[in-house]
Amino acid sequence: MTLRGWVGSLFLMLVAGIGFLAWERAEGEAPTIDAPGALTVAASGRDVELSLADAGSGLRSLRVTIRQAGEDTDLVSEEFPGSLVSGAASAEPTRTQRFNLDPKALGLVDGEAVLTVVVSDWSWRGGFRGNTSELVIPVTIDRKKPRVQVLTGLSYIKRGGADAVEYTVSETPVRDGVQVGDEFFPGFPHPNMPGRRFALFAVATMAPEKASIRVIAEDAAGNVGSGRWSVVLRERVLPKASVSLPQNFLDVTVRDLAEAHDLTGEDPQAIFRQINTVMRRENEAKIREMTADSAPTPLWEGAFDQLTNSKVTSRFAEQRSYFAGGIKNSEAVHYGYDLASTSMAAVNAANHGRVVFADDLGIYGNCILLDHGLGLATLYGHLSQIDVSVGDEVRKGDTLGLSGATGLAGGDHLHFAVQVGGTYVDPLEWWDRSWVRKHIDVRLESSSAE
Numbered sequence: 103m104t105l106r107g108w109v110g111s112l113f114l115m116l117v118a119g120i121g122f123l124a125w126e127r128a129e130g131e132a133p134t135i136d137a138p139g140a141l142t143v144a145a146s147g148r149d150v151e152l153s154l155a156d157a158g159s160g161l162r163s164l165r166v167t168i169r170q171a172g173e174d175t176d177l178v179s180e181e182f183p184g185s186l187v188s189g190a191a192s193a194e195p196t197r198t199q200r201f202n203l204d205p206k207a208l209g210l211v212d213g214e215a216v217l218t219v220v221v222s223d224w225s226w227r228g229g230f231r232g233n234t235s236e237l238v239i240p241v242t243i244d245r246k247k248p249r250v251q252v253l254t255g256l257s258y259i260k261r262g263g264a265d266a267v268e269y270t271v272s273e274t275p276v277r278d279g280v281q282v283g284d285e286f287f288p289g290f291p292h293p294n295m296p297g298r299r300f301a302l303f304a305v306a307t308m309a310p311e312k313a314s315i316r317v318i319a320e321d322a323a324g325n326v327g328s329g330r331w332s333v334v335l336r337e338r339v340l341p342k343a344s345v346s347l348p349q350n351f352l353d354v355t356v357r358d359l360a361e362a363h364d365l366t367g368e369d370p371q372a373i374f375r376q377i378n379t380v381m382r383r384e385n386e387a388k389i390r391e392m393t394a395d396s397a398p399t400p401l402w403e404g405a406f407d408q409l410t411n412s413k414v415t416s417r418f419a420e421q422r423s424y425f426a427g428g429i430k431n432s433e434a435v436h437y438g439y440d441l442a443s444t445s446m447a448a449v450n451a452a453n454h455g456r457v458v459f460a461d462d463l464g465i466y467g468n469c470i471l472l473d474h475g476l477g478l479a480t481l482y483g484h485l486s487q488i489d490v491s492v493g494d495e496v497r498k499g500d501t502l503g504l505s506g507a508t509g510l511a512g513g514d515h516l517h518f519a520v521q522v523g524g525t526y527v528d529p530l531e532w533w534d535r536s537w538v539r540k541h542i543d544v545r546l547e548s549s550s551a552e
């Protein structure tokens with residue numbers, strides 16, 4: 103080939119190369135933006151997350167602005183590394199971008215605003231400015247806290263006990279109820295007073311000494327309003343009890359329980375410790391889960407019934423230390439009442455409710471959980487027989503099953519417990535007609551303004 107020929111073909115190859123590069127680098131695939139369809143922003147602001155992607159030449163720039171009353175404010179202005187020759191420096195086609203929308207810092211007022219997201223890529227299209235995608239997101243700025251007005255004048259509550267409160271909220275809340283320290287007790291529409299809210303709450307046996315108690319209400323934007331009222335908390339002396347574990351209890355009951363729940367190990371004391379701590383914790387978590395979705399109306403009526411002709415053998419909130427062969431094995435708090443009657447006695451529903459659990463539940467053996475609505479639930483443990491199924495509606499006095507000694511039980515008895523919003527409370531209050539009247543019923547009635 104002549105020199106001219108060589109130069110000619112080199113030139114052609116160069117043109118073809120540039121042509122190919124131009125064809126590749128001028129791809130027409132615009133970047134994609136994944137973002138919320140609309141945003142509501144509270145006084146405290148909020149984080150916004152955008153997911154950007156460009157499979158072609160890669161992401162080049164991002165610009166986010168917010169517009170309110172004709173005024174634009176830049177929120178994000180970013181250029182991503184890369185060049186027009188090789189495209190984006192990063193081989194990763196996607197990128198997550200987070201930024202904060204703070205109405206106060208941005209000078210935004212309550213009302214509507216518009217968020218605009220503009221993303222470009224490293225394509226040669228658009229006169230080397232790249233393909234551009236734009237997304238417009240409507241924004242509602244709502245810095246107003248819901249106003250909570252508590253209508254209950256005064257609450258007397260005993261540690262380990264419950265009470266009720268009535269209140270109103272200035273706007274429809276997405277979440278409202280009573281906050282007691284770290285525990286939250288959801289509120290419900292007042293069953294008899296339109297426009298009002300009602301919540302049962304409890305001060306857990308182990309709640310911190312000066313736990314703050316208030317009604318809180320959160321709106322859709324995330325603004326949280328709160329209201330206080332006078333709450334008098336009476337302390338409780340927790341009875342202490344020593345329980346010695348007989349050898350045959352460890353050898354038979356504990357071994358059977360371990361076997362039924364696939365716990366392995368040779369040392370019966372170690373197995374008991376595991377049942378009394380780990381299994382107990384798991385069982386309590388399960389109970390909380392099963393009672394969390396309570397009916398929004400009260401299913402119960404008046405006081406609760408104690409097991410017929412029963413003798414109390416153990417009370418609420420007893421702090422138990424378990425001993426085996428004179429050596430301390432473990433500790434647990436007894437969050438119910440032990441009631442002994444004749445063996446295999448009929449166990450009746452303490453009040454109207456709905457069966458939410460009826461099965462084996464570890465330390466509680468055959469166990470039934472009833473939901474009574476508004477966060478109130480009762481538990482029946484150690485049964486020898488279960489006569490109801492999940493979903494059954496039961497009336498006060500209906501037979502649920504027969505007492506027994508299943509689970510972690512030394513002999514035939516009923517373990518009866520009451521929960522308010524997942525917190526164990528003293529059943530004694532709910533068995534007491536005058537307590538129920540004074541603390542609950544008067545606030546559930548229609549003429550209960552104080």
Ligand SMILES: [Zn+2]
Nearest residue numbers: 438439440517
């Ligand atoms: Zn018990």
